[in-house]
Amino acid sequence: MAYVSVPVGLLATALGVYGDTRGWWDNRGFLTNLVSSFTSLLFGVPTALVVLSHLQGKQAEAMERRAVKNRAEAAKQAYRELALQLVRPEARTNYGVVVAGFLVTGDEIRQGLERNPPLPGKLHELYEKRVADFRGTFTGEGRELVEWIESMLLLWEQMDSEIRPLIEGAGLRWMPLDRYRELRVHHERLASIDRSAVIREVxxxxxxxxxxxTGSLPQRRSAVRRLGADCTAFQGWTLFVVSLERILHDIEHIAR
Incomplete structure (x- = not known):
């Protein structure tokens, strides 16, 4: 419409000015007002449409940003709740200390398995300690732990493949590149854990x-192999949980 109104408006303006010089509008008050109003309309309507279109675009952009932020907040909340789902409520203030202790216990188990011959008594004591500390701080084990790992990976995949493009497309903050790379590494390591080793019961x-x-030589060799796989899997889970506080901090600041 602007492509028609503006040229016609210019033509009407030129006609009005020319008419003034020729005295066409003398004693023609109504016609003068009609022509001048029509000329103003030809300029005013396109201008109003441009302004309105601009405002509508801004409003649509603001609505899109709000929708993206709401979706990001929902994803962040789901991740945060799942991340701490297995931590007992009374242990949430100091679970990091217990988890750091798992790393020490895991190293001692690894060293015990590498001895020739291994020390069953010492290993039994270490496993009992690990189990007691785990049960005192976390709920669920075995299959529940595997389900937690897989659910965490699904939520991260959703945030990375769906939420991140929306956030960046809306001009909102995702996270610094170095932190994003580190979070990807943490989740890739979590994905690499041998779940068949994690689900073994105590x-x-x-x-x-x-x-x-007490076992035969093949049984002893199989025991060392299986206990080693359990140690590696549990240490992998432990390393992820040790990093969880920093991961949650980074995720909390998405779209802020």
């Missing part, structure tokens, strides 16, 4: 420890 692990001293 009684099964105790049976492997007993086989170190």
């Amino acid at each position: 009684n099964t692990l105790n049976e492997y420890v007993r086989n170190l001293s």
Whole structure:
């Protein structure tokens, strides 16, 4: 419409000015007002449409940003709740200390398995300590732990593949590149954990420890291999949980 109104408006203005010089509008008050109003309309309507279009664009952009922020907040809340789902409420202020202790215990278990022959008594004591500390700080084990790992990976995949493009497209803050790379590494390591080793129950692990001293040579070798796989898997989970506080801090500042 502007492509028609503006040229016609210019033509009407030129006609009005020319008419003034020729005295066409003398004693023609109504016609003068009509022509001048029509000329103003030809300029005013396109201008109003441009301004209105601009305002509508700004409003649509603001609505899109709000929708993206709301979706990001929902994803962040889901991640935060799931991340601490297995932590007992009374242990949420100091679970990091217990988890850091798992790293020490894991190193001692690894060293015990590498001895020739292994020390079943010492290993049994270490596993009992690890189990007691875990149960005192976390709920669920075995399959619940595997489900937690897989759910965390699904939520991260959603945030990375769906939420991140929306946030960046809306001009909102995602996270610094170095932190994004680090979070990707943490989740890739979590994904690499051998879930078949994580789901082994405590009684099964105790049976492997007993086989170190009472089993046949093939049983002892199998026990060392399986306990080593358990140690590697549990250490992988531990390293992720140790980093969880920093991960949650980074995620909390998304779209802020």
